Amino acid sequence: MTATLTAPIDVDRRGGAAVEFRSVVKDFSGHRALDGVSLSLRPGELVAVLGPSGCGKTTALRGLAGLESVTSGSITIDGDDVVGVPTHRRDVGMVFQAYSLFTHLTVLQNVEFGLRMRRVGRTERTSRARSMLELVGLGDLGERYAHQLSGGQQQRVALARALVTRPRVLLLDEPLSALDAKVRVHLRDEIRRIQRELAITTMFVTHDQEEALAVADRVAVMKAGSIEQIGTPEELYREPSSAFVAEFVGTSNRVRAEVVDGRVRLPGCREIEAVGSPADGAVWAWVRPEDVVFTDDPHAIAGIVETVSFRGAVSRTTVRTDPGTVLTLDHRPEVGRPIGAEVLVSFVPAAVAVTPV
Amino acid sequence: MAAVTGVDVATRASSGRAPSAGGPAGRASTTARRVALGVVGLVFAVPIAAMVAFSLRSADGSGHDLNHWLAIVDPENERAYRNLVEGVTNSLVLAVVAALLVLALLVPAMVLVHLRYPRLARPLELVCLVPITVPAIVLVVGLAPVYSVVTRIAGSGAWTLALAYGITVLPYAYRAVQSDLAGTDLRTLTEAARTLGAGWAHIAVSVVVPTLRRGLLAAAFITVAVVLGEFTIASLLNRVTLQTALVQVSRSDPYAAVIFALLALGFAFVLLVVIGRVGTRGPGSSPAVSAGAPPPAGAAAPAAPAAFAAPAPPAPPARKARS
Numbered sequence: 001m002t003a004t005l006t007a008p009i010d011v012d013r014r015g016g017a018a019v020e021f022r023s024v025v026k027d028f029s030g031h032r033a034l035d036g037v038s039l040s041l042r043p044g045e046l047v048a049v050l051g052p053s054g055c056g057k058t059t060a061l062r063g064l065a066g067l068e069s070v071t072s073g074s075i076t077i078d079g080d081d082v083v084g085v086p087t088h089r090r091d092v093g094m095v096f097q098a099y100s101l102f103t104h105l106t107v108l109q110n111v112e113f114g115l116r117m118r119r120v121g122r123t124e125r126t127s128r129a130r131s132m133l134e135l136v137g138l139g140d141l142g143e144r145y146a147h148q149l150s151g152g153q154q155q156r157v158a159l160a161r162a163l164v165t166r167p168r169v170l171l172l173d174e175p176l177s178a179l180d181a182k183v184r185v186h187l188r189d190e191i192r193r194i195q196r197e198l199a200i201t202t203m204f205v206t207h208d209q210e211e212a213l214a215v216a217d218r219v220a221v222m223k224a225g226s227i228e229q230i231g232t233p234e235e236l237y238r239e240p241s242s243a244f245v246a247e248f249v250g251t252s253n254r255v256r257a258e259v260v261d262g263r264v265r266l267p268g269c270r271e272i273e274a275v276g277s278p279a280d281g282a283v284w285a286w287v288r289p290e291d292v293v294f295t296d297d298p299h300a301i302a303g304i305v306e307t308v309s310f311r312g313a314v315s316r317t318t319v320r321t322d323p324g325t326v327l328t329l330d331h332r333p334e335v336g337r338p339i340g341a342e343v344l345v346s347f348v349p350a351a352v353a354v355t356p357v
Numbered sequence: 358m359a360a361v362t363g364v365d366v367a368t369r370a371s372s373g374r375a376p377s378a379g380g381p382a383g384r385a386s387t388t389a390r391r392v393a394l395g396v397v398g399l400v401f402a403v404p405i406a407a408m409v410a411f412s413l414r415s416a417d418g419s420g421h422d423l424n425h426w427l428a429i430v431d432p433e434n435e436r437a438y439r440n441l442v443e444g445v446t447n448s449l450v451l452a453v454v455a456a457l458l459v460l461a462l463l464v465p466a467m468v469l470v471h472l473r474y475p476r477l478a479r480p481l482e483l484v485c486l487v488p489i490t491v492p493a494i495v496l497v498v499g500l501a502p503v504y505s506v507v508t509r510i511a512g513s514g515a516w517t518l519a520l521a522y523g524i525t526v527l528p529y530a531y532r533a534v535q536s537d538l539a540g541t542d543l544r545t546l547t548e549a550a551r552t553l554g555a556g557w558a559h560i561a562v563s564v565v566v567p568t569l570r571r572g573l574l575a576a577a578f579i580t581v582a583v584v585l586g587e588f589t590i591a592s593l594l595n596r597v598t599l600q601t602a603l604v605q606v607s608r609s610d611p612y613a614a615v616i617f618a619l620l621a622l623g624f625a626f627v628l629l630v631v632i633g634r635v636g637t638r639g640p641g642s643s644p645a646v647s648a649g650a651p652p653p654a655g656a657a658a659p660a661a662p663a664a665f666a667a668p669a670p671p672a673p674p675a676r677k678a679r680s
Contacts, residue, residue, distance in 0.1 A: 065548075087548075087552055092552055093553075100542070102564060113555075117554035
């Protein structure tokens with residue numbers, strides 16, 4: 001298996017490879033960073049790995065890159081087990097969180113670096129590097145050095161450098177976290193566009209759930225070295241499988257409820273369909289802020305407005321209810337209530353995710 | 358392939374000039390800086406000027422001429438200065454060998470510790486800084502039996518002193534390289550190179566050396582400067598170097614000793630200027646980095662000039678060589 005990877009790397013390849021983690025374990029002197037991670041990436045798919053700091057997401061990415069060894073388990077790229085294969089033989093491209101351009105080389109020379117390693121001729125090398133710089137929108141900055149570029153530009157160059165060799169897998173290790181908000185949003189959309197254009201299998205590690213939901217075909221949520229849930233962004237948002245996912249992905253209101261005959265009884269609200277097939281009994285229901293509304297229904301939940309924050313298209317209001325819990329509502333700014341107002345709120349989701357109490 | 362219309366395409370201004378530089382505070386600080394520079398400059402300039410004046414003094418003391426300088430290059434005096442020429446040659450050989458030793462042994466160890474064994478960084482720093490705390494005379498006491506073995510194995514050539522000098526320059530070379538290592542994310546750069554298909558040998562040549570260029574040059578130049586100024590070890594181990602030869606020639610010709618001391622001082626000055634230039638003007642050096650570039654040079658700058666400034670005129674040169 002390994003021997004096939006030592007053959008000259010095909011720089012003309014387009015499209016991505018299938019990647020599979022099987023029961024991967026990684027121990028760091030007494031600490032288990034990866035605890036039996038199993039994850040599949042389909043060819044051409046962008047999978048975001050999302051989780052809090054220390055959950056093992058970067059370790060998993062570095063394991064695939066070969067920058068960390070794994071204690072047990074296997075990692076395959078197109079069926080080839082790459083565990084034990086040196087990084088420079090794995091044919092992966094990687095963009096790091098820290099700016100990683102070689103400061104003694106120009107932008108063009110940076111992008112050419114991987115092609116030089118593969119002994120691509122000068123003419124073709126320069127042509128490809130320039131094309132890739134065009135793709136990331138920096139075609140006219142080839143002669144500059146890293147210190148003459150902004151952070152966003154440096155990460156674009158790093159992306160071009162990672163892609164120019166047409167690697168089997170693209171690895172993105174929080175590449176946007178050092179950038180300011182506006183550049184971050186713009187560049188993440190560009191990454192998605194380029195990834196789709198090249199149809200390259202991509203693993204995108206981030207702790208920013210909005211970023212993950214925005215760019216990924218599927219999102220894998222990690223917790224304490226394990227994959228907690230994997231699914232499309234919509235599935236994760238609407239059907240969280242655990243309290244951790246519900247709380248980590250987006251904002252949720254946790255409400256005590258009861259399941260009766262597969263339907264959820266929420267306080268001050270009609271019965272609502274449950275996501276999945278929960279057993280009858282007491283549960284936590286997870287209701288998104290946009291599914292909580294102000295109402296005039298006297299049977300609704302009474303509370304007092306605590307905070308109001310304007311967020312442009314919507315406002316976010318928190319209401320302290322009689323039982324002492326705080327509910328978060330997202331609503332159009334014009335229907336908002338002032339701080340201190342007594343209000344009635346109700347839940348209006350089509351279906352609600354529940355987890356055991 | 359569509360082009361990106363980036364929101365971040367605008368290039369940063371790279372002025373780096375403080376906006377208040379032209380204001381009253383700026384003027385005050387400029388004046389203070391000039392005064393400080395002037396005072397410090399006088400401290401250095403007065404003895405150097407005295408050395409120059411002494412070297413230009415005519416033989417009968419009635420005026421000034423270039424006779425002593427011309428005597429240095431006069432073929433008739435070749436025999437008188439033969440020992441000095443041998444000392445200069447030996448010192449240059451020693452400087453080169455010591456610099457190569459430092460670059461070949463210290464730098465790979467530092468890079469390895471930085472990348473793979475960061476827990477060893479403190480012990481390595483301690484080991485490298487220890488020589489600065491050991492007086493040269495004590496060092497020689499320890500080195501003498503070692504050199505009796507070295508002499509049996511490798512002969513008594515002056516170049517063997519480079520082994521001892523390699524130890525004495527460790528603190529300066531370490532600081533020069535370490536300041537560059539600390540200011541660079543070498544780990545990420547090497548990892549990036551590995552994902553791009555580079556093996557370790559190629560990474561060392563194409564990434565590590567160019568990235569640490571300023572630190573390596575500073576370490577090499579500082580090594581040269583320290584070696585050229587060293588006296589005690591060479592004297593006690595009976596080797597002929599520039600400093601020991603200066604002491605010897607000063608007994609018969611103090612003018613020649615002062616002239617050679619001036620030349621050595623000039624050489625050290627040029628070395629330090631080269632460190633600064635190479636460190637700040639190389640490809641890819643950012644203005645921000647340039648501003649901070651002197652640490653390697655600055656770290657050892659006091660040591661290098663001091664090594665040469667020691668033979669101050671017109672006092673008896675024999676007592677001026679620094680240990």
